[in-house]
Amino acid sequence: MSAPEIHVQVSPDLALFVPHARRGPATPLAVDGVSTLGHVVESLGVPLTEVGALLVDGHEVPVSHIPAHGESVEVRPVPRPQQVPGAPLRFLLDVHLGTLARRLRLLGVDTAYESTDIGDPALAARSAAERRVMLSRDRGLLRRRELWAGAYIYSTRPEDQLDDVLGRFAPELRPWTRCTACNGVLRQATKEEVADQLEHGTRATYDVFAQCGACGRAYWKGAHHDQLEAIVEGALRTRADRRISGV
Structure with missing residues (x-):
C-alpha cells in the first residue's frame, strides 16, 4: 500500500526556500498522518515566519492541521504590510x-x-x-x-x-x-x-x-x-x- 500523499503548491514569492525539484506547479509529497502541516511546510525549507495563509482544498487552515491523503495545499506568503499584534513594533x-x-x-x-x-x-x-x-x-x-x-x-x-x-x-x-x-x-x-x-x-x-x-x-x-x-x-x-x- 502506498504512503498517504498530498499536493503542495508554494507561492513563487517563497520559491527561494524550496528545492528546485519542488518549485512550480503543485507537487506530490508523502505525509505520515501525524506531522502537522506547519511541520511539513518547514520540512520543505519555508520558515513559518514567511507564511501568511495555508489553504487546504481552498479553505484556510491553521499550522496545526494534520494533512490527509489527497489534500491540495497552497502556501501563501505573508501579506504586506504585516500586522504584529500585541506589542509596539520593535x-x-x-x-x-x-x-x-x-x-x-x-x-x-x-x-x-x-x-x-x-x-x-x-x-x-x-x-x-x-x-x-x-x-x-x-x-x-x-x-x-x-x-x-x-x-x-x-x-x-x-x-x-x-x-x-x-x-x-x-x-x-x-x-x-x-x-x-x-x-x-x-x-x-x-x-x-x-x-x-x-x-x-x-x-x-x-x-x-x-x-x-x-x-x-x-x-x-x-x-x-x-x-x-x-x-x-x-x-x-x-x-x-x-x-x-x-x-
Whole structure:
C-alpha cells in the first residue's frame, strides 16, 4: 500500500526556500498522518515566519492541521504590510545585520542589535522577553519556537534590506530621534554639554547638537550628514508613495 500523499503548491514569492525539484506547479509529497502541516511546510525549507495563509482544498487552515491523503495545499506568503499584534513594533537584529540596524535607528525605529554572535537560543529568548520581531537571514534561527515573531531578510544589500523591512512592516518613522550606536533616545544638547567629545574645528563650526540619553554620544550635522539625509529622504519618499498607491 502506498504512503498517504498530498499536493503542495508554494507561492513563487517563497520559491527561494524550496528545492528546485519542488518549485512550480503543485507537487506530490508523502505525509505520515501525524506531522502537522506547519511541520511539513518547514520540512520543505519555508520558515513559518514567511507564511501568511495555508489553504487546504481552498479553505484556510491553521499550522496545526494534520494533512490527509489527497489534500491540495497552497502556501501563501505573508501579506504586506504585516500586522504584529500585541506589542509596539520593535525589532531585534542578529550580528550580520549591523548596517540595517543603524539605518532603522536613523529613521527612529526601535531596533536592538547584537554586535557579537550570542547564539540562536539567546537571540530567540531575547525576542520573546522583549517582544521584538527577529530579523535575520538565518533560517534555522527563524524556526525556533521561542521567537516572539520573526522575518527573513531576503537581500544582502543594505538599501534593499531597509526597503523590504519598511514595506513589510510599515513602522512609524521618526528620523533623527535615536542613537545609531545604541538605540537610545536623542535629546537636544548644548555645545557645553558635549564639549568633551568635540574637536576644535567642530566646536568652531557647529552650534546645534543632540545627545543620546543612554550612552551619551553626541551628534551634529557633520561630514556624512548628506549621505544620511539621502537615506532618510528616500525612506520618507517611498513611504509616501506606498500610501498613495495603497501598498
